[in-house]
Structures are given as structure tokens and as C-alpha cells.
Amino acid sequence: MRQEKDSSGHALPRYQQIARQLTQAILSGELAPGSRLPSSRTMALEMGVARATIENAYGELVAQGWLERRGQAGTFVSQTLSPAQPGFTASVAPAGNGEPLPFQMGLPALDAFPRALWSRLMGRRLRLQTRFDLAAPQSEGETALRQAIVDYVRFSRSIDCQPEQVFITAGYGMAMTLTMRALAQPGDGIWLEDPGFPFIRPVLAQAGLRFCPVPVDGDGMNVREGIRQHPDARFVLITPAHQSPLGVALSLPRRRELLDWAALNARWIIEDDYDSEFRYQGRPLPPVKSLDAPQRVIYAGSFSKSLFPALRTAWLVVPPQCVAAFQAAAKQLPCTVPPLYQQTIADFIREGHFWRHLRKMRHCYGQRRQWLESALAEQGFSVTPQQGGIQLVVPVEREDSELAGKAVAAGLAVQALSDWRIAHPGEKGLIMSFTNIATPEQARKQARALREALK
Ligand SMILES: Cc1ncc(COP(=O)(O)O)c(C=O)c1O
CATH class of the missing domain: 3.90.1150.10 (Aspartate Aminotransferase, domain 1)
Incomplete structure (x- = not known):
């Protein structure tokens, strides 16, 4: 291993070298906030050093706020670090x-x-529960929420779908994991917007997808360039409403070009519509999904921005011909959002609070x-x-x-x-x-x- 030095060129003591490696792992996102570190004994055996060396390294990082001790439970990466790196x-x-x-x-x-309103709705749902609500929930998500989403996307996004096409997931990452489980093979290519949302890349890499970066300009992803450079990719991931992070909209001609190519070549378009609710002037373009006559678009929405991220709730609208594949995938990866939360979101939508909240x-x-x-x-x-x-x-x-x-x-x-x-x-x-x-x-x-x- 490379001998690490301090700023004046002296070799660092071993415990400081280990402390430095740990902070680098935290900064790179390899060690996520809240994750538990091995005990000092295990770590010492693993690294072939004295247990006291590890204790010293941990002690230093606790003092600096990188780690926290939670008594018997062990030593954890602190939850309270500030973001320093993408992926963090x-x-x-x-x-x-x-x-x-x-x-x-x-x-x-x-x-x-509106937290008071939210707790009222949740309290009401809780009081209405029967013993049957204690049983295992539906893998695809609660029927009430799936129906509420069907109604919401019909009015707000001109998307026509049935409740069985809707899948509730624990956040956007799980929505993508489910999609990949249902449709992808390791080695499949996926067009990614460049620049684009970095936090989803580890999820796609985990599923064995091959990244195919496509440049973004003032009209959104350059579809023609994608077709030229990566004609064999099976998936396209786009944020067409407000490209993340540049904020541009995918132009209508490009939406049509992309759909035509996907239909002709049997490709899948994943439309991440995470923040389209927030526009400040003019009328937005219709989502790609609303133009999707050939049924090649998987539409992903999230309540993280429109309600709040602690809900960890996202959803997918999938084409009818892949419902069975998604149902099979959901059996293996069932929705983990508690039904009480899903039902409360459904009430929030159905009783008109969602519209009012979005307008506000x-x-x-x-x-x-x-x-x-x-x-x-x-x-x-x-x-x-x-x-x-x-x-x-x-x-x-x-x-x-x-x-x-x-x-x-x-x-x-x-x-x-x-x-x-x-x-x-x-x-x-x-x-x-x-x-x-x-x-x-x-x-x-x-x-x-x-x-x-x-x-
Ligand atoms: C581009 C993009 N897609 C999707 C999401 C939604 O992610 P999640 O539902 O996991 O909060 C976000 C949230 O920050 C985002 O920025």
C-alpha cells in the first residue's frame, strides 16, 4: 500500500492512514451515512493491525464528527455530514x-x-384499520393509491391508464430496480443524459446495464446523436419536462423522433417526470407518455418533491404488454412503503388536497x-x-x-x-x-x- 504522508512529507502514523482511508470512503459514498462499521476487533483482524490502532482511528473520526458511537450497537458513519461529493x-x-x-x-x-392536515388524514386512516390491514400488503402497492394515481395522471398529464399498470415503489431507485428486474438483461445499453442525475447510476450499474452517455443541448437530449452513437441500446432514460440538471425541456420534434425510433426498434423509454408539477409560466409540453401510442414508455413519478421525501414513495405507469413482467418482478421485490402511508397519500389526492398543495x-x-x-x-x-x-x-x-x-x-x-x-x-x-x-x-x-x- 502507498505510504501516506502528512503535508510536511512525514509518514503518517498507521491509525491516521486508516482514518484517512475511511474518510475517503465516506466522501466517495462507498460508506453511506448511517452505515455500521465492523467492530474494531474484526477490522483489526481484517487489516492485520493491532486492535488499538483501529480504536485510535475510530476515536479520531468520532472526535471530528465523521463517525458516531451508539453504545452496544457499534460505530456508525455519522448521519449529519454535509454533502461533499456526487453520490453522497x-x-x-x-x-x-x-x-x-x-x-x-x-x-x-x-x-x-400542511403537516396538521396530513396527520389528521393519517390518524383517520389508522383508526379505520381492521385486523385485515395487519396482513401482508400487495406487492404492487395499495389499490386505493394506484387508482388515485390513475385519476391524477389522467387530469394533470393526459396519460390514460388502468390501475394494474401502476406500480408503487419505495422511491425512484426502487422503481428503476423493479424496471430492470422486469425488462433488462445484464449488458443491455441505456442512454443516459449527459450531464444527468448521477444518483441513479449505481442502481443501473448494479443491474448490469451499460452506460451510453448522450449529450444534452438547449432542446434536451440530442436524440439524433443517441441514435448515431448507440443504436443498439435497449433503454433510454430521460427527464424531458425539466432536464436534470439543465432545466431545458425536450423539444416536441425530439419527443416524436425518440418515440418513432423506440417503436421501430422495440426499445424502452423511461420517462423520469420527477418535478414536472413545478412550472412557473406557459403551458408545459405533454409528457412523452401521453404521446405513446406504440406503448414503449415507462413513466416514473415520485412524491418526493410534490409531497415530501421522507415518504420514500414513487410510482411507475407501465405499458399493458409488460404488466405481467412487472407483476413477476414485484413478487421478488415487493413494495415496502407501509400501506398506512400509501392510503394516506391516496386520501390526500382524492380529497383534492394534492391539487391545492401543488398550486400553492x-x-x-x-x-x-x-x-x-x-x-x-x-x-x-x-x-x-x-x-x-x-x-x-x-x-x-x-x-x-x-x-x-x-x-x-x-x-x-x-x-x-x-x-x-x-x-x-x-x-x-x-x-x-x-x-x-x-x-x-x-x-x-x-x-x-x-x-x-x-x-
Ligand atoms: C432526477 C430525479 N429523478 C427522480 C427523483 C426522485 O427520487 P426519489 O423518489 O428516490 O426521491 C429525484 C429526486 O431528487 C430526481 O432529482
């Missing part, structure tokens, strides 16, 4: 005291959720986005124009990974556009969210802190 799940988790970090992405406005949030985010844009402008930053969504990109000239590193070190949860890229270099930028900025003053304070951090 803290970027979608609140900071330790429950407050979101400044600019933190992947979170809706936590202050605006559209207004709220429009305002918060404007506050942040103005505050950034006062600090001399520009913002790439976006049609909607809950994050924005600030173009920068200098190395964005380095700038994001400085911002993260100052406690600001921005991410570098380059870290979301796979193979195609392009403009540099910082990605950030505005959803939890509650006042114009807070926006100014955060923009000033960003300017200060990047000096």
Missing part, C-alpha cells in the same frame, strides 16, 4: 439539526407542507426562485434561464468542482455541473436549489455567503 446521499438529506443546508437540492419546501407550491417556488435569482444577480452571478423545476444552474468560468468544494467547505450545499457529466465536457456551473429560502433576506444572505466562499 447527504445531498438529499437535511442537515443534522433538521434544518436544510443552504441551497440544498432534492428537497421541497419543508416549511410549506407553484406560487411559492416561483417566488423563492425569483428571490434567489435577484440576490445572485446583486452578487454578480447570472442564472441559466430555465422553464421550471426546483433547482437552477449558475454558469461559472473557473473549475466548477473546485468552486463547489470551496462552497461545501463553507457549509453551502451547491454541486458542480462537471460532477454530473459522464463523457461530454461542456460549460461549467454550480447547481443549487431555492426551495427552502423563506425570505428575500435569506436569499441575499445565502448569495453573499456564496460570493464570499468562492473568493
Whole structure:
């Protein structure tokens, strides 16, 4: 193993070398927040060092806040670390005291959720439960929620489907795992937007998929380039409403081109429609799924942004001809969202609260986005124009990974556009969210802190 040195060139003591390896594993996401470390005895045997060396390494990291001890239960990676790297799940988790970090992405406005109403609905459902509700739930998800989703997508997204085409999953990651279990073979190619949402890549890699990066421009994914470079890929994963992270919409001609190609060559399009509810002006383009006469589109939605991420609830609408394959996959990977939560979401939708909440949030985010844009402008930053969504990109000239590193070190949860890229270099930028900025003053304070951090 490489001898690690301190900044003056001296070899580090063994326990510090181990501590450094552990922090690197945490930063790279290999060791996720909350994961349990082996006992010092096991680790010492594994590494061929004295147990005291491991104890010292753990002790140092506990003192620095990387690890925490939980008595008899053992030593764990701290839940309260700030996000430093893509793939690091803290970027979608609140900071330790429950407050979101400044600019933190992947979170809706936590202050605006009608929690009293939610607990009333959940309490009512709980009181209505009978002994039969204690039995094993349906693998595909609760019938009430699947029906509520059918009604919701019909009105809001012009998608026509039946409840048996809807599958509830524990988050978007599980929705993709289920899709891959139902339809993919190891080695199948999948087009990925470049730049694109990095956190889903480990899930796809786990299923043995081959990544086929396709560049994104002002009209969304460059479909023609995808067909030219990766004609044999079996899957296409897209965020057509507001491309994540650039925020552009996939143009109508490209939607048609993609559908025609998929229909002609029997390919699957996975439409990740994670934030299309949030648009601030004009009418959105219809989802690709609503144009899907040949039935080649698997549509994925999530309640993480429209309700809240602690629900860990997403869903799929799958074409009729793959319902049986998804049912078989769901037998192996049953939905793990508790029925009580699913039923409460169903009531929230059916009783009209969801529509009201979305209308309120559209207004709220429009305002918060404007506050942040103005505050950034006062600090001399520009913002790439976006049609909607809950994050924005600030173009920068200098190395964005380095700038994001400085911002993260100052406690600001921005991410570098380059870290979301796979193979195609392009403009540099910082990605950030505005959803939890509650006042114009807070926006100014955060923009000033960003300017200060990047000096
Ligand atoms: C591009 C994208 N897709 C999907 C999701 C939804 O993921 P989940 O349902 O696991 O919260 C997110 C959430 O951050 C996202 O950014």
C-alpha cells in the first residue's frame, strides 16, 4: 500500500492512514451515512493491525464528527455530514439539526407542507384499520393509491391508464430496480443524459446495464446523436419536462423522433417526470407518455418533491404488454412503503388536497426562485434561464468542482455541473436549489455567503 504522508512529507502514523482511508470512503459514498462499521476487533483482524490502532482511528473520526458511537450497537458513519461529493446521499438529506443546508437540492419546501392536515388524514386512516390491514400488503402497492394515481395522471398529464399498470415503489431507485428486474438483461445499453442525475447510476450499474452517455443541448437530449452513437441500446432514460440538471425541456420534434425510433426498434423509454408539477409560466409540453401510442414508455413519478421525501414513495405507469413482467418482478421485490402511508397519500389526492398543495407550491417556488435569482444577480452571478423545476444552474468560468468544494467547505450545499457529466465536457456551473429560502433576506444572505466562499 502507498505510504501516506502528512503535508510536511512525514509518514503518517498507521491509525491516521486508516482514518484517512475511511474518510475517503465516506466522501466517495462507498460508506453511506448511517452505515455500521465492523467492530474494531474484526477490522483489526481484517487489516492485520493491532486492535488499538483501529480504536485510535475510530476515536479520531468520532472526535471530528465523521463517525458516531451508539453504545452496544457499534460505530456508525455519522448521519449529519454535509454533502461533499456526487453520490453522497447527504445531498438529499437535511442537515443534522433538521434544518436544510443552504441551497440544498432534492428537497421541497419543508416549511410549506400542511403537516396538521396530513396527520389528521393519517390518524383517520389508522383508526379505520381492521385486523385485515395487519396482513401482508400487495406487492404492487395499495389499490386505493394506484387508482388515485390513475385519476391524477389522467387530469394533470393526459396519460390514460388502468390501475394494474401502476406500480408503487419505495422511491425512484426502487422503481428503476423493479424496471430492470422486469425488462433488462445484464449488458443491455441505456442512454443516459449527459450531464444527468448521477444518483441513479449505481442502481443501473448494479443491474448490469451499460452506460451510453448522450449529450444534452438547449432542446434536451440530442436524440439524433443517441441514435448515431448507440443504436443498439435497449433503454433510454430521460427527464424531458425539466432536464436534470439543465432545466431545458425536450423539444416536441425530439419527443416524436425518440418515440418513432423506440417503436421501430422495440426499445424502452423511461420517462423520469420527477418535478414536472413545478412550472412557473406557459403551458408545459405533454409528457412523452401521453404521446405513446406504440406503448414503449415507462413513466416514473415520485412524491418526493410534490409531497415530501421522507415518504420514500414513487410510482411507475407501465405499458399493458409488460404488466405481467412487472407483476413477476414485484413478487421478488415487493413494495415496502407501509400501506398506512400509501392510503394516506391516496386520501390526500382524492380529497383534492394534492391539487391545492401543488398550486400553492407553484406560487411559492416561483417566488423563492425569483428571490434567489435577484440576490445572485446583486452578487454578480447570472442564472441559466430555465422553464421550471426546483433547482437552477449558475454558469461559472473557473473549475466548477473546485468552486463547489470551496462552497461545501463553507457549509453551502451547491454541486458542480462537471460532477454530473459522464463523457461530454461542456460549460461549467454550480447547481443549487431555492426551495427552502423563506425570505428575500435569506436569499441575499445565502448569495453573499456564496460570493464570499468562492473568493
Ligand atoms: C432526477 C430525479 N429523478 C427522480 C427523483 C426522485 O427520487 P426519489 O423518489 O428516490 O426521491 C429525484 C429526486 O431528487 C430526481 O432529482
